Amino acid sequence: MSVYAVYFSPTGATEAVAMTIAGAMSQEVYSMNLCDREMKGDSLSLGAEDICILAAPAFGGRIPTASVERFQELSGNGAKAVLVATYGNREYEDTMVELEDIALGCGFVVVAGIAAITEHSIAREFGAGRPNAEDVAVLKEFSLAILKKIKETKDLSVKIPGDRPYKTYGGASMTPKGNHKCVGCGACAKKCPVSAIPMDTPNQTNADVCIACMRCVSVCPMGARDLSKVMLLAVHQKLKKACSVPKENKLFL
Numbered sequence: 001m002s003v004y005a006v007y008f009s010p011t012g013a014t015e016a017v018a019m020t021i022a023g024a025m026s027q028e029v030y031s032m033n034l035c036d037r038e039m040k041g042d043s044l045s046l047g048a049e050d051i052c053i054l055a056a057p058a059f060g061g062r063i064p065t066a067s068v069e070r071f072q073e074l075s076g077n078g079a080k081a082v083l084v085a086t087y088g089n090r091e092y093e094d095t096m097v098e099l100e101d102i103a104l105g106c107g108f109v110v111v112a113g114i115a116a117i118t119e120h121s122i123a124r125e126f127g128a129g130r131p132n133a134e135d136v137a138v139l140k141e142f143s144l145a146i147l148k149k150i151k152e153t154k155d156l157s158v159k160i161p162g163d164r165p166y167k168t169y170g171g172a173s174m175t176p177k178g179n180h181k182c183v184g185c186g187a188c189a190k191k192c193p194v195s196a197i198p199m200d201t202p203n204q205t206n207a208d209v210c211i212a213c214m215r216c217v218s219v220c221p222m223g224a225r226d227l228s229k230v231m232l233l234a235v236h237q238k239l240k241k242a243c244s245v246p247k248e249n250k251l252f253l
């Protein structure tokens, strides 16, 4: 049995959660961040004995649009899939069920689901410090319960939460931009999952392509990319009612 973690993680929280779960199952984990444009899901060769953590962040209660085709390149070949939706303390709505449909379409057997609270990657005051030590302990304990289920149970089915048809996500109408601190190193352009930043003018952003994933903001070594203060304030105002009370991780087995 091999354990894989395949995730779309622009700013690292989804990766951290997926690796916590996978790491509790095995000391050796094969991992792939589908945000990296050179990563190809069809390069993995999975089999029925394997376990694969499939993880994506909620973007407006859905998986990020840019991740759909990348997850669809995977061939599950009967591998057991653990679905993970990370979310910034608002709600994950149809993120996990969308991931379930992709996993089933790729030939995985879905055995468990996890909705994990993380810091909100746009408004970091929400979910700040999550996952914390308590969350990590919960995730690790649940990972062992999943292993036990796979080893000891014949009926591996699980009820994954969410609605079909999925809720509509119109996209985030905000785009980070470079500021005067930019030294033109190109790290943001290289890491943007959708090539929205030109290599030769990386202080610009193609707003029509940008999915507002915040990866460029998190990878810039100079702190030279950000959303405007007006945008951040607007996001804070919009989210504060729904996001202020800390929520629990939700586990489905």
Ligand SMILES: Cc1cc2nc3c(=O)[nH]c(=O)nc-3n(C[C@H](O)[C@H](O)[C@H](O)COP(=O)(O)O)c2cc1C
Binding pocket: 008, 009, 010, 011, 012, 013, 014, 015, 057, 058, 059, 060, 061, 062, 086, 087, 088, 089, 090, 091, 092, 118, 119, 120, 121, 122, 172, 211, 212, 213, 214
């Ligand atoms: C464009 C965008 C939309 C988001 N939508 C939601 C949402 O609907 N519900 C929520 O609770 N968090 C939402 N978040 C927060 C992310 O789901 C959360 O921070 C996630 O863990 C980010 O994962 P990453 O660190 O792997 O990029 C959103 C973040 C972004 C950038």
Ligand code: SF4
Binding pocket: 178, 179, 181, 182, 183, 184, 185, 186, 187, 188, 189, 202, 203, 219, 220, 221, 222, 223, 224, 225
């Ligand atoms: S990573 Fe930062 S400093 Fe480097 S090109 Fe992008 S905005 Fe400029």
Ligand code: SF4
Binding pocket: 010, 175, 176, 191, 192, 193, 194, 195, 196, 197, 205, 209, 210, 211, 212, 213, 214, 215, 216, 217
């Ligand atoms: S330009 Fe947009 S899509 Fe590209 S990394 Fe930045 S926020 Fe994400």
